[in-house]
Amino acid sequence: MAVRQTSTRRPASGGSTVCAKRQVATMLIRPYRPGDFDAVHDICIRTADAGQDATGSYADPSVLPNIFAHPYAYLEPDLAFVLDHDGRAVGYVLGTADTGVFVRRFRTEWLPRVGDDYPPPAGEPTTPDEVMAHLLHTPERMVLPELAGYPAHLHIDVLPAYQRTGHGRALIDTFTAALRRAGVPGLHLGMVTANANARVFYDRLGFHPIDVTDAGPITYLGLHP
Numbered sequence: 157m158a159v160r161q162t163s164t165r166r167p168a169s170g171g172s173t174v175c176a177k178r179q180v181a182t183m184l185i186r187p188y189r190p191g192d193f194d195a196v197h198d199i200c201i202r203t204a205d206a207g208q209d210a211t212g213s214y215a216d217p218s219v220l221p222n223i224f225a226h227p228y229a230y231l232e233p234d235l236a237f238v239l240d241h242d243g244r245a246v247g248y249v250l251g252t253a254d255t256g257v258f259v260r261r262f263r264t265e266w267l268p269r270v271g272d273d274y275p276p277p278a279g280e281p282t283t284p285d286e287v288m289a290h291l292l293h294t295p296e297r298m299v300l301p302e303l304a305g306y307p308a309h310l311h312i313d314v315l316p317a318y319q320r321t322g323h324g325r326a327l328i329d330t331f332t333a334a335l336r337r338a339g340v341p342g343l344h345l346g347m348v349t350a351n352a353n354a355r356v357f358y359d360r361l362g363f364h365p366i367d368v369t370d371a372g373p374i375t376y377l378g379l380h381p
Contacts, residue, residue: 183323185330188229188236188248195245196238200225203313206351219274219288224311225250227266231258237330239314239323246318249327251310253340255298262295302368306342306378308335328361332381342380349375 188196200221204210211217228250229236239247252258276293277286291297298309310331314324335343344366347354355375363377 182240182242184240185237185323185326186240188233188238188245188250192238192245192248193226193229196225196229196248196250197221199245199248199313199315202315206348207316207319207353213284214288215283215285216274219285219292222270222274223288223292225313226270227262228252228258228311230269231261231266235310235331235334237327237334239318239327241318247312247314247323247327249310249312249331251308251331251343253308253335253338255303255307255309255344259295259298267293267295300368300376302366303344303376303378306344306366308340308343308381310343310345312345324357325361332379335381340381342378344376344378346374346376349373 197218201211201217202209204217204220204224205213210220214220225248232250232252235253236250237248238245271293274285274289274292276289281287281290303309310328312324312327312331314327332343345358345363347358349355350373358377361379363379366376366378368374368376
């Protein structure tokens with residue numbers, strides 16, 4: 157990664173000048189790399205509770221990135237981008253261009269890799285971990301008839317220190333530009349309805365509500381990139 161340098165000139169003891177260089181932090185959006193795995197894992201957990209840390213809400217919070225982050229980087233790396241601060245990912249946007257195809261690959265290619273680590277609940281889920289395990293083992297829940305005109309979907313997370321600074325918009329713009337190049341006609345996402353700050357963010361980007369039957373605590377939003 158290129159690091160920008162700035163130079164300042166100051167007098168030396170003999171009256172001459174010398175060039176003093178200092179490194180300046182560099183922020184950029186770039187494609188996901190395998191070396192970003194741990195950082196993306198951490199970001200997902202630390203932002204999973206309406207943008208805040210969900211670590212204490214689960215006995216094993218690693219189930220979260222294994223549902224909402226890692227399968228996207230694994231199955232569709234061309235649609236995985238990170239916000240890089242001096243070489244470390246501090247945010248990301250990940251997704252798929254075709255939810256139906258992604259769900260089938262999730263079932264056949266991703267779930268065999270991680271499913272045994274998070275067995276499905278025997279009955280109705282009763283704990284946060286069981287709820288997430290249930291989601292992991294039912295990827296078909298992502299295919300809804302009301303979303304047919306919006307085949308792509310995404311997940312975006314940015315560490316709190318980097319929120320409200322324009323980086324989220326830049327990540328979304330990067331993702332939608334990739335969709336346009338691929339000729340994808342529509343994009344959707346699901347957000348917890350109670351997350352008012354997220355809703356304001358998506359409204360500003362031009363997302364609009366999509367009516368979904370029995371959506372529960374989730375609001376679905378759509379965008380034509």
